[in-house]
Every structure is written in C-alpha cells, then in structure tokens.
Amino acid sequence: MGKKRTAIVATGQTHHRSSRLDVNGIELINEAVVRCLEDGDLTIEDIDAVVIGNMDHFEGINYVDTWSIDGSGGFMKPTFKLTTGGTTGSTVGQSGFYLTASGMFDKVLCIGWEKNSESDTTAAITTAFDPIWDRLVFAGAIGGLAVEATKYMSEYGATEEDAAHVAVRDRTHALNNPYAQLRKPITLEDVMSSPMLSDPIKLLDVCPRTDGACAVVWANEDYAEKICSRPAWYHAGSVKHPFNLLGDTDLTTLVSMELASKEAYKKAGIKEPLKEIDVMELYLPYSCAGLSWIEAIGLCERGGAPRLVRDGVTNMDGELPINPSGGVIATNCIGATALLRMAEAAIQVMGKGGDRQVPDVETAVATGFGGCFWSDISVLRSKKP
Amino acid sequence: MHSGEGEQPFHYAIGRYGSKFLSEIRDNKQFYGIKCPKCGKVYVPPREVCGPCFTKMTEWVKVADEGKLYSYTILRFAFLDPETGKQKPVPYGYAFITLDGADTAFQHFVEITDESKVKVGARVKAIFEDKRYGKITDIKHFVIID
Numbered sequence: 001m002g003k004k005r006t007a008i009v010a011t012g013q014t015h016h017r018s019s020r021l022d023v024n025g026i027e028l029i030n031e032a033v034v035r036c037l038e039d040g041d042l043t044i045e046d047i048d049a050v051v052i053g054n055m056d057h058f059e060g061i062n063y064v065d066t067w068s069i070d071g072s073g074g075f076m077k078p079t080f081k082l083t084t085g086g087t088t089g090s091t092v093g094q095s096g097f098y099l100t101a102s103g104m105f106d107k108v109l110c111i112g113w114e115k116n117s118e119s120d121t122t123a124a125i126t127t128a129f130d131p132i133w134d135r136l137v138f139a140g141a142i143g144g145l146a147v148e149a150t151k152y153m154s155e156y157g158a159t160e161e162d163a164a165h166v167a168v169r170d171r172t173h174a175l176n177n178p179y180a181q182l183r184k185p186i187t188l189e190d191v192m193s194s195p196m197l198s199d200p201i202k203l204l205d206v207c208p209r210t211d212g213a214c215a216v217v218w219a220n221e222d223y224a225e226k227i228c229s230r231p232a233w234y235h236a237g238s239v240k241h242p243f244n245l246l247g248d249t250d251l252t253t254l255v256s257m258e259l260a261s262k263e264a265y266k267k268a269g270i271k272e273p274l275k276e277i278d279v280m281e282l283y284l285p286y287s288c289a290g291l292s293w294i295e296a297i298g299l300c301e302r303g304g305a306p307r308l309v310r311d312g313v314t315n316m317d318g319e320l321p322i323n324p325s326g327g328v329i330a331t332n333c334i335g336a337t338a339l340l341r342m343a344e345a346a347i348q349v350m351g352k353g354g355d356r357q358v359p360d361v362e363t364a365v366a367t368g369f370g371g372c373f374w375s376d377i378s379v380l381r382s383k384k385p
Numbered sequence: 386m387h388s389g390e391g392e393q394p395f396h397y398a399i400g401r402y403g404s405k406f407l408s409e410i411r412d413n414k415q416f417y418g419i420k421c422p423k424c425g426k427v428y429v430p431p432r433e434v435c436g437p438c439f440t441k442m443t444e445w446v447k448v449a450d451e452g453k454l455y456s457y458t459i460l461r462f463a464f465l466d467p468e469t470g471k472q473k474p475v476p477y478g479y480a481f482i483t484l485d486g487a488d489t490a491f492q493h494f495v496e497i498t499d500e501s502k503v504k505v506g507a508r509v510k511a512i513f514e515d516k517r518y519g520k521i522t523d524i525k526h527f528v529i530i531d
Contacts, residue, residue: 143479151455154505
C-alpha cells in the first residue's frame with residue numbers, strides 16, 4: 001500500500017436559497033448526496049467512507065456525523081466529522097483526497113452543508129474568537145474583513161469602486177449558474193449606493209447567508225476512470241494557518257494564501273499562474289478579497305489587482321476566469337462554501353459546467369478561507385499526475 | 386423554535402499572562418507586552434508562546450498607552466453581541482492599535498465623534514475608566530490625538 005493517485009469523480013449540490021424551509025438539515029444534506037451519486041452513476045453501496053462538516057455551533061446541533069446519518073448515507077460506514085470554520089468545506093474535500101490517496105479507502109464521499117437561516121451568523125462567528133482579546137469589538141465576518149479592506153485600500157490606494165467591480169463580476173457570472181442563490185444582475189452603481197455595513201464594506205460587497213449543501217466523491221486510480229470519463233485529478237494542495245489573535249495579522253496581504261499558493265504551485269510545477277491556470281474558483285467572501293487575495297495567490301504584483309479586474313482579465317471571456325459559478329458573493333452556505341469551490345473547479349475540469357463552463361479547462365484551482373485569515377488551495381487537472 | 390431567556394454561563398481562564406496584563410491596567414493604567422527571546426517581537430496582548438518561533442516568552446516589556454491606528458472600521462449594522470445577548474450599540478469604531486513599543490495590534494473601541502480623523506496611521510491614546518475591575522472594559526476606548 002502506497003500513495004495512490006486520486007480524483008474527484010462526481011459532484012452534487014442543492015439549489016441554494018436564503019432559507020430552505022422545505023427541508024430540514026438531514027434532507028438538505030441528502031439532496032446534495034443523491035445528486036452527487038447520480039452524477040457518478042453510483043449507489044451508496046459503492047462508498048467506503050463519509051466525511052461531513054459544517055460550522056457545528058451554527059444550527060445549535062452538534063455531532064452532525066451522528067444525527068444526519070440517514071441523509072448522508074453513512075449508515076454502518078466509517079463516518080468522520082470535520083469543522084474548521086470557513087475552510088470546513090475545503091478541509092472536508094482535501095481529507096477525501098488524503099483518505100483515498102493513502103489507499104485506506106477507494107471511494108470517499110465528502111459533504112459540506114449549512115442552514116444559515118437557523119443561525120445568527122454574526123453572533124455565532126464571533127464566538128469562534130477569543131472571549132477576552134477579540135470579542136469586545138469583533139463583529140463576525142463582516143467586521144473582521146472590513147478591517148482588512150481598510151488596511152489594503154490604505155496601503156495600495158485601491159478604491160471602493162475597484163472592489164465593486166469584483167462584486168459585479170461574480171454576480172454577473174452567477175446568472176449562468178442554475179444553483180446560485182443570488183441571480184439578479186447588479187451594476188457598479190448598485191454596489192456603490194448600497195447601505196454601508198462596516199466601512200468600507202457595503203451590502204452588495206459581501207456574501208449572503210445561504211441554506212445549502214454540496215457533496216463530492218473521490219476515487220483512487222483503481223476506480224476513477226471507470227466512474228468518470230474525465231476525472232478531476234488532484235495534483236497539489238497546501239493549507240496554512242497564520243496566527244493566534246486577530247491583532248497579530250499582517251492585513252496588507254493574505255499571508256497564508258501567499259505561502260499556500262507558492263507551495264502548491266511548486267508541487268504542481270506551475271511557474272506563471274495567470275498563464276498556466278485555466279480557471280479559478282476562489283473563496284472570496286467579499287469584494288475587496290477579489291483584489292488583495294488574487295495578488296496573494298500570485299496573479300499579479302501587490303497593488304496590481306484593481307487594474308487586472310477592471311481590464312476584464314478575470315471575466316468569463318478573460319485570460320483567467322475567476323468564479324464562473326458566481327462564487328461566494330452569490331452563494332454562501334458556510335460549511336459547504338469551500339467544498340463548492342472544489343466541486344465547481346472539478347466540474348470545470350470534467351466539462352460539466354453547462355452555461356458556466358469555461359472552454360478547454362486542463363488546470364483548475366480552488367481555495368478555502370477561514371476566520372483567522374487562514375487559507376488553503378487545491379490544484380485539479382484533467383491530466384493524470 | 387427559540388432558546389428564550391435561557392442563560393449558559395461559562396468560565397474562561399485567561400491565564401497568568403492575561404491576568405498580569407489586566408491587573409496592571411487596573412492598578413497602574415500601564416500596558417504590558419511580552420518579548421520573544423528568539424525573534425524579538427513584542428506581543429500585546431501578552432501570551433506564553435510565540436507561535437512562529439514556538440518559544441516560551443518570559444521578558445515583560447512596558448509599552449505606551451499611546452500608539453497608532455494599524456487599521457479600523459466603523460460598524461454600522463445592527464447585530465447581537467453573543468457576550469450579552471443584547472444588540473451592540475452601533476455605530477462604533479473598531480480599531481487595531483499598534484501601541485508604541487509593541488509589534489502586534491491591540492483591539493479596542495476608537496472614538497468616532499469626528500469620523501474624518503479616523504485614518505490608518507492616526508495617533509491614538511487610551512482613556513481609562515475611573516473605577517477599574519481588571520476587565521478589558523477598564524479601558525473605556527481610544528481617542529484620536531492628532
């Protein structure tokens with residue numbers, strides 16, 4: 001038994017809404033799982049192990065691995081729960097890689113999900129931070145990200161309008177995705193005139209709260225090509241956690257992404273990311289991240305992102321389309337969000353993107369992002385490693 | 386379904402380093418940081434281990450009650466404070482402050498009476514409560530001084 005090559009061979013996701021009152025958590029999870037199995041022409045008997053994750057303090061029910069077993073398909077199978085905040089979905093997804101690559105399991109089902117409508121998201125996220133040093137002033141994700149945006153804009157002279165371009169791009173892309181939550185066109189003016197939530201973040205700069213779930217199946221090389229004619233092979237990945245308290249961080253760039261992407265590119269042999277990567281599904285929870293973080297991920301020099309985005313380089317018809325799915329700004333079911341990035345990157349490699357398909361994708365990149373400014377990255381390719 | 390008026394009290398040990406920091410604020414209005422023997426970084430608030438060096442820190446360093454705004458935001462949307470179960474009084478200034486002599490940023494409120502003065506790099510000073518209990522709120526807030 002040694003390291004095996006492994007690929008995503010099937011994906012499934014729910015239709016995403018701000019509130020899915022028509023289903024409970026188990027049923028929501030099941031919707032994604034059933035679609036995923038159908039996508040790979042698989043039955044639950046084909047699955048050797050299940051990995052599931054969400055923000056376990058959100059819905060007020062812990063131990064999702066046990067209570068959702070009917071919906072997940074984990075009955076009498078090894079079932080593992082993972083929770084790493086915003087990166088939950090990518091942690092779940094990458095663990096599917098590790099479990100199949102190790103040779104311990106041949107086919108692993110990974111599930112991320114969230115019913116944000118059942119949670120007070122801002123209050124719940126706040127409790128993930130230090131009670132004494134962080135919580136006095138911290139206001140969930142929006143407050144934390146706003147502080148980052150202020151620093152980035154002050155350092156590089158980027159403007160709120162530069163950031164608004166990212167929101168418009170992602171929301172425009174979402175029009176092509178039948179599963180996206182927000183599918184209404186918006187303009188720069190709409191973003192700029194939307195209510196200020198936390199300077200400089202306005203309502204239309206930031207992701208919604210979503211009910212939804214996503215599932216993927218990983219299979220190792222003994223099975224992958226039998227299940228899927230064009231699997232999305234895992235080539236490289238990296239995870240970086242930068243610091244302890246919020247005040248420790250360098251907010252001028254996303255240091256964890258900078259280091260994670262450098263490491264992953266080295267492993268994957270990528271020297272010029274902008275040229276060599278065909279599509280990216282990035283965890284961009286708010287518009288300014290679409291500037292600062294694409295610099296961190298190596299698409300341009302620091303301070304160069306506003307120009308790159310304005311020039312349309314990251315649009316669907318640009319050199320490197322970012323977020324053909326509409327990304328996090330259109331859909332954010334937190335425990336599923338980063339797994340959606342990985343699933344959407346796999347969909348692009350498989351050529352199953354429908355209206356949101358980028359032509360001839362050979363290399364796709366997906367990222368995750370979590371609370372204390374940590375990041376991860378995965379490189380998926382059509383070519384077997 | 387709601388959890389109603391229920392309370393879930395919990396205890397949290399801030400540790401010896403955090404206790405010293407808060408006691409010094411209470412008794413002497415003095416900020417203390419802790420210095421890493423390996424990288425030389427001064428951490429405020431103090432903690433036992435420097436994460437990047439994975440080294441125990443023991444050298445206490447006095448730092449100023451003044452510094453500059455590393456970054457900030459002004460919170461304008463209504464939300465529940467999970468510490469109290471009540472709505473946070475918005476708008477308020479949320480500041481990351483690099484105190485003179487420190488290398489990390491200390492988070493607290495910054496006064497926003499004149500929003501045009503709240504800028505990255507602005508000089509700020511701590512205002513302490515008259516009666517202090519050894520809590521983080523013994524510091525009322527920071528004010529802009531230039």
